[in-house]
Amino acid sequence: MDRVKQKARDLLDSNKVQVVIGYEEGTDGTARPVFIMDSKNIDKLIFNDRCYHNLAVYLTKVEVEKIGRVAVEASLNTLKGIVKLASEGQFVFEDIDILGVNRNGELYEFASLDEVIDYIDQHPVEYSPEEISLLRKIESMTREERWEYWQEEFSRCIRCYACRAACPNCYCDACIVDINQPQWISPTPDALGNLEWHIIRAMHLAGRCVNCGACAKACPVDIPLNILNLKLAEEISKNFGISEEFLLTNYPLAIYDPNDKENFIK
Amino acid sequence: MTPQNKLLKKECLPTFVETLVKGGKLLYAPTKENERIEFKLIENFSEIYLDYIQTTKSIKSIVFPPIEKLFEYVADKEHVEIKDVNLNTIPETIVFGAHPCDAASFKVLNAVFTWDCNDEFFLTRKDKTTVIGLSCKNHDDYCFCTSVDLNPGSTEGSDILLTRIENDNYLAEIMTEKGEAVYKLVKNLFEPAPQVDKNAFVTQLPKLFDLNDLRGKLSFEGLSWMQQSLRCLSCGTCAYVCPTCSCFDIQDIGNQTKGKRVRIWDTCALPQFTLHTSGHNPRHFQNERWRQRIMHKFSYEPERLHVYGCVGCGRCSRACPVNINILENLIEISGGNK
Incomplete structure (x- = not known):
């Protein structure tokens, strides 16, 4: 030091x-x-x-x-x-x-x-046992249980945007939730607005998130937002078959590859 | 009315609460779930957790909800029909077990919402809300109510204030007509109050700065606003857990033919606060918005509304993701003793 x-x-x-x-x-x-x-x-x-x-x-x-x-x-x-x-x-x-x-x-x-x-x-990341066990617990739920779980978690959201503010990768000058012409997603702290916000936040970080957990640690009402990102990171790795090293410098959802295994893109 | 003191024995407390619940009013009280302490709608006394220092969120949302519908509209090419909210649908509510800082916050909100016009939504909610306060047994390093002219046993804002005295019984100070109305519902549970020094039963919290010193030292230019706020992430946590922050935004939910207009909480911490249509923002940098937060609470509100915009609850500091501690900053500005 x-x-x-x-x-x-x-x-x-x-x-x-x-x-x-x-x-x-x-x-x-x-x-x-x-x-x-x-x-x-x-x-x-x-x-x-x-x-x-x-x-x-x-x-x-x-x-x-x-x-x-x-x-x-x-x-x-x-x-x-x-x-x-x-x-x-x-x-x-x-x-x-x-x-x-x-x-x-x-x-x-x-x-x-x-x-x-x-x-x-x-120095590969080691996710904490708590993170992994919560992720597996949510994965093992039925679709209905999972829906209920996240509805309950999101119901506490006060739309303070601490998750966004603490995230190094949320750097847009004008966040989609702040744009009101047109209004893409609802800024209101109710069930629909909160659901829209948390889905869009997680999706905008899919394949970009560095899984530092800053979002969840900043949340004043303890919503485990990092779990959403962790799950998406797993999905991206699985579907695109790429390493964390690659993810750090590339955005897989924005890359065109002629050898893409999906047919619709060809 | 003349305030009166009564004794409520601890064994009568559950019946007291449950009688109020059965009376048909909504009753909010502090609860503890997964280490989270929050005011929630209560049905049974057993759900209540009174041995708390502070909840994460304040009781503000009962009188100033995070989302308030102002009206609904239906429109076609020629006509617009506005449907007002029926204020009679706002429920009678009791807040049970709020600490004196929270109870005192309604006075601050009231000053804002009756300043240049009377806000019927806030006023109706406030008129229909009865506050049964609870003096503080404990405090933590974030609490500073005594520095903003309140104290852990203040009756300000409480319709009834309970203070836990000998043998865990409660001294009940019935302060207002709303408090008396509650008392009359459950009169048989109360006994004559003993002679008791209330202050011996509330936590002793030293005063850490002087409000007049602070106000005297506040200046738009020349203070270390930038140094204090550089770590600020520009989220709205401080304002949204604050019992007195009252800024709001107006939003339309719906489309051109049908929808509703709502008001939702807003905060000076967010970068688009006071962003003009032109693109100019008079408070573009976070230090300018942090200055606004402090000046608003400790200079503009006392000057214009004759109330300070802070009750010393410390919630903003506890919830801040980067440990911006308002007490530390206020002591620094006022040249206080810590």
Whole structure:
């Protein structure tokens, strides 16, 4: 951690970056995102198991862009967010600095996006047993039970859009739910509106989600949104027969391949 | 009316609640399910969980629902027919076990909804709602009602305020005519109140900043609005769990020939808040919207409506996905003691 702090300090002092985005102690025992613009505050930086926020979410925010060049303290999930955003053309990889240490305790030194992808590939995701068991439990339900389960979960939704706001891949300036001419989906916090919102949110992330779980962790009413994304990720992998590495840099639903196994596209 | 004190023994509490439920009014009370503590519609006393510090969502939705139908319309090429909502269909409601911060929030909402016109939807719901409050036995690090001129035993906004005293019995302070109407329904359950120092039975929460100091230091320019709000994700959680946030949006649901107009909650945290038709937004950056949130509650509302837009419940801080703690920020602005 000292080396991460030193590197962050050097980057700020040499004015190579104008802000370091990392984690600090929150007010309640949690870790929270912090924005450091003066190297004298660099000792606030921490990194541990409590640092779950996907900091890639801040890299597309107008408030951050106007500060200047960014160095970001990156967890594995944040790295995935960075790769996804760079692959989707949201920023140029070379325009950000990545801070952190690998599992051997060495400072991250990524010369290119490909090196980040290689690194991610060497560290496959392990979904938590809770996530997997909930997914399997929902899969084992009858269609009617599953419908009831999600209706019940969605009924708590207050349409605060914390799920959208916490997700690095929900970066549209105008989200489909905010467009009202025409009104594609209902913004009202009732059964139909909530169902439409959660289906469209999950579908827009199908094949793009990095499965960091930020959506579910941000939800104030504990809707297990990550399970929807996890299921879709499984379906995409199964149907398109592609690896996670491929998914990170490509969007399978937007690729044309003459060898596609489906006939309708030919 | 003159407030009066009574004693409600703990063994009478279930009968008290169930008599009210049988009386035909809707009764909302705190419940605990899967670690989630929320106000829900209650049928039996056993569903109620009173030993709570705070629910995730406030009782605001009872008087200002997340979705409120304003009217229905049917239209053809020549005529438009508007069908008003029959306000008589709004049910009589009792909120049982709301803490004093929640009870006090109706006064803030009332100030907004009677400011330049009387909002008949809010006023009808409020008139038909009776609040049976419950003083706080405990608080946590997010609570700060004493810093906004309330306290864990405030009667403000409660029609009856219950305080758990010796032997887990309840002191009932009957404050209003609505409270008295409830009392009369179940008069036989009450006994004369003992002489009791209520404050000895509520949690002691130190004052952490001074409202006048805060108001004096608030300024549109010159404060660290950006530094405080950079981590903000621009979601609406803080406003939607807040008991006093009252911004709303109007939406039409339906099509050109048939549908309804509704109002739904809105929030200054969302990027399209105050976005003009031209595309210009006077609050384009999150720090401008965060400033709006704080200035609205602690400067504009006291100036224009003579109420502060905050009851110190701490819900926004508990629910914030990135731990933006309003108390921390208010102490920082006011130069408080922490």
